[in-house]
Amino acid sequence: DAGVTQSPTHLIKTRGQQVTLRCSPKSGHDTVSWYQQALGQGPQFIFQYYEEEERQRGNFPDRFSGHQFPNYSSELNVNALLLGDSALYLCASSHTGGDIQYFGAGTRLSVL
Amino acid sequence: AQSVTQPDIHITVSEGASLELRCNYSYGATPYLFWYVQSPGQGLQLLLKYFSGDTLVQGIKGFEAEFKRSQSSFNLRKPSVHWSDAAEYFCAVVPNSGGYQKVTFGTGTKLQVIP
Numbered sequence: 001d002a003g004v005t006q007s008p009t010h011l012i013k014t015r016g017q018q019v020t021l022r023c024s025p026k027s028g029h030d031t032v033s034w035y036q037q038a039l040g041q042g043p044q045f046i047f048q049y050y051e052e053e054e055r056q057r058g059n060f061p062d063r064f065s066g067h068q069f070p071n072y073s074s075e076l077n078v079n080a081l082l083l084g085d086s087a088l089y090l091c092a093s094s095h096t097g098g099d100i101q102y103f104g105a106g107t108r109l110s111v112l
Numbered sequence: 113a114q115s116v117t118q119p120d121i122h123i124t125v126s127e128g129a130s131l132e133l134r135c136n137y138s139y140g141a142t143p144y145l146f147w148y149v150q151s152p153g154q155g156l157q158l159l160l161k162y163f164s165g166d167t168l169v170q171g172i173k174g175f176e177a178e179f180k181r182s183q184s185s186f187n188l189r190k191p192s193v194h195w196s197d198a199a200e201y202f203c204a205v206v207p208n209s210g211g212y213q214k215v216t217f218g219t220g221t222k223l224q225v226i227p
Contacts, residue, residue, distance in 0.1 A: 042116075105155040
């Protein structure tokens with residue numbers, strides 16, 4: 001049973017570019033959440049997707065957007081990258097109504 | 113505002129010594145409580161959780177945590193630390209309302225284990 005998988009593992013971009021990160025949830029899970037973890041910080045909630053809609057959002061600008069597909073996989077898109085967007089981006093999946101989230105290993109984004 | 117505080121940024125313990133990592137939360141009602149561990153370059157692994165009932169919960173890898181409502185605390189403990197426990201530990205909370213599951217994390221405590 002595969003857990004939460006994220007791709008790519010590492011990514012290097014320059015300021016102003018756009019990036020797409022991908023996440024496949026754990027088998028049987030239908031809810032995907034995204035988190036940003038800056039160096040030396042705890043993860044910060046970006047948003048959550050369920051039934052292909054954004055259900056809840058943290059304090060992140062509109063440059064951060066997402067999508068969920070019918071197979072429950074998800075993408076995180078960040079436009080107009082800033083140096084401050086450099087971080088580990090974590091995806092977590094869960095059952096809707098469940099209270100435990102399972103995390104992937106993350107995508108390390110470096111913005112130069 | 114809802115918050116989670118881990119007052120210790122960095123802790124060093126000797127292998128075989130006991131460990132306690134502190135966590136305090138500020139919520140309107142008792143939330144669901146979690147401890148996660150993150151090894152370098154890895155994602156987050158769930159160590160244990162508290163939803164209700166017995167206030168002492170057992171987790172994986174020999175960890176346990178005690179919920180104290182009067183102190184709004186959920187401290188993580190291990191009686192004897194192993195070198196492989198060196199990692200970063202995050203306390204996390206989820207509102208006890210079901211459905212939406214936004215997780216709020218503390219800033220983490222980095223554990224160093226010395227021989």
